[in-house]
Amino acid sequence: MLSGVSAENEQTKNPPGRPRSSRADQAILGAAAELLAEVGYQAMSIEAVALRAGVSKPTIYRRYASKEELVADAIETLRQEVAIPDTGSLQTDIDSLLAEAIQMVQTPLARQTMAMIISSATSSPQFARIYATKYLMPRREAFGAILERAKARNEIRAATDNDLFFDFVSGIMFHALIFEPTAEPYEAYIRRAVRFLLGGAAVR
Known part of the structure; x- marks a missing residue:
């Protein structure tokens, strides 16, 4: 990863007024993201980031x-842009969002990172x-957008609470990721849980 590459020499070569080193930027953010996953926010230090x-x-x-500003940018590097699907079907739209989210957490490092983030x-x-x-906010907004479209198509009740629906889905995903409550594959479990939620919100 880029955090293993020394960037200080390149940074010091740039005379005043020149753009700052993008290599140093990447090394710093990569190091911060790694340390966040390894030791958590509280134990992570600027000294450790600089060393790595x-x-x-x-x-x-x-x-x-501040460390808060650094971590905010490091988290930006961990997430992908959230494209809001519009297939004309709530189930298909949610499947698309879930596929992106599930893909991001299917490695041991991702699971470790999420556990440390929760802690x-x-x-x-x-x-x-x-x-x-x-x-979380970009994903909350994406879910809200597709739920509003589904309400307009009369797929789910107009009274469905968009934020609460997102909280249920994200809570289920975090719980299953950390505690593995079932022998069922992670993706299958999440999709089954979401179908259950959609059934409760459907227009009858």
Whole structure:
């Protein structure tokens, strides 16, 4: 990963007024993302990020005024842009969103990262706010958009609470990812749970 590449020399070669080193940017963000997964938000330090990225602390502080700002940008590198599907069917739209989310968590490193994120969010209100804003909010908005379209098509009840629906889905995904409550494959379990939720919201 880029965090293993020393970027300090390149950074110091740039004279004043020149654009900052993109290589250093990538090394810093890569190191921050790795340490967040390994030790969590509370234990992660600017010193450790600098050491792993191969840069000095001043190089980091020229970019970020605080650890919170650095972590916010590091989380941005972990997430993909959320495309809001519009297939004309709620089930197909949700399947598309789930496929993207499920693909992102199907590796041991991703599971470890998510477990550490949950732990960090529990112990640090600052980190919880950053994660909710940078990672969860785009997905919440995507779910809200497709649920509103489904209401307009009379697929689900107009009174369906979009935020609560998203909270149920994300809660199920986190729970199944960490605790593996069933021998059923992760993707199959999540899709079955979502079908159950959709059944409860359907117009009768």
